[in-house]
Amino acid sequence: MEFRRLRSVVAITGLTEELYRTRKLEVIAGDENLETIHKEHGCTFKVDLRRAFFSPRLAYERQRVARKVRRHETVINMFAGVGCFSIVIAKxxxxxxxxxxxxxxxxxxxxxxxxxxxxxxxxxPLLGDAADLMPLFEGRADRVLMPLPERAAAFLRFAADALKEQGVVHYYTVAFANSSSPLFKRPIEEVNKVLSDREVKIEEKRVVRSVGPRKYHVVLDLLVRS
Ligand SMILES: C[S@@+](CC[C@H](N)C(=O)[O-])C[C@H]1O[C@@H](n2cnc3c(N)ncnc32)[C@H](O)[C@@H]1O
Incomplete structure (x- = not known):
């Protein structure tokens, strides 16, 4: 069998790097250069998979969020990576x-x-730590995206403070399935604890993808009023 568009065969050889969310990749066959171009819904994304996070499995999620954005909205993507969510929304x-x-x-x-x-x-595009940059946007955003599920709760306050009187936070987090507790129970409790001084309505909630046995990335679309 011939795979004309296949350039490298790669093994994942280590854990995900904590800050940049990159994987340790080892080329088993083919080209050592892992810079590639991915096309999705009329958008083009260039990325080096060793140096920056990228997942084609988020294609539907990018479209879902983009469909919710209204005219003239100010949107903040706190963890933008190579810009995939932002570019899909912008188009x-x-x-x-x-x-x-x-x-x-x-x-x-x-x-x-x-x-x-x-x-x-x-x-x-802005280079920096979201914890340092978000205070600059206080009260200015209609919508905030938080696509960093592993550290969601630690940054939720920054997202809420950046919103106008009313706005939406797309809150990505990790959820575990077990028979004694519904999947979204802990994420909802987490949100209610951090935003106890706000009026929060869950507009939509969904499983984004499975990331391990009984472990999921989920999203809560939160309508937040101060
Ligand atoms: C899971 S990736 C998501 C990237 C992108 N939104 C996507 O879907 O392709 C999380 C991103 O957050 C960035 N990141 C982690 N901590 C950060 C922080 N404190 N401030 C800003 N960016 C951060 C990482 O470098 C990484 O690119």
Missing amino acids: AEPTARIFSIDINPYAYEYMCENIILNGTDNVI
Whole structure:
């Protein structure tokens, strides 16, 4: 069998790097260079898989969020990576502005390149720690994306404080399935604890993907009022 578009065969040889969420990859056969171009719903994403996070499994989730964005919204993507969510939103809603933060300088560089590749100058890339940059947006955002499930609760306050009087937070977190407790119970408790001083309504909740035995990445779309 011949795979004409296959350039490298790669093994995952280590745990996910905690901060940048990259995988340790070893080339078993083919090209050592793991920079690649992925196309999805009319968008083009360039990424080096050793240096920045990327998952094609989030394609539906990017579309789902993009469909919710209304005209002239100010959106903040707190953990933007190479810009995938932001660029899909920017194409779907050209009047929106999407401020896109990432702490990984490689991801930031690819995000800048991807903005040019896609002609989405309504994506504003920012290099830095979301904990430092989010206070600059206090009370300015209509919508905040938090695609860093492992550290969600630690950053939720920053997201809520960046919202106008009313806005939406797309809260990604990790949930475990077991027979004694419903899947979304702990994530909902987590949100209610951090945002006990806000009025929070869950607009939608869904499993994004399975990431291990009985372990899932889930999202809660939170309508937050102060
Ligand atoms: C799971 S990846 C998601 C990337 C992107 N949203 C996507 O779906 O392709 C999480 C991203 O958050 C970034 N990150 C981790 N901690 C951060 C922080 N404190 N401030 C800003 N970015 C951070 C990582 O570098 C990584 O690119």
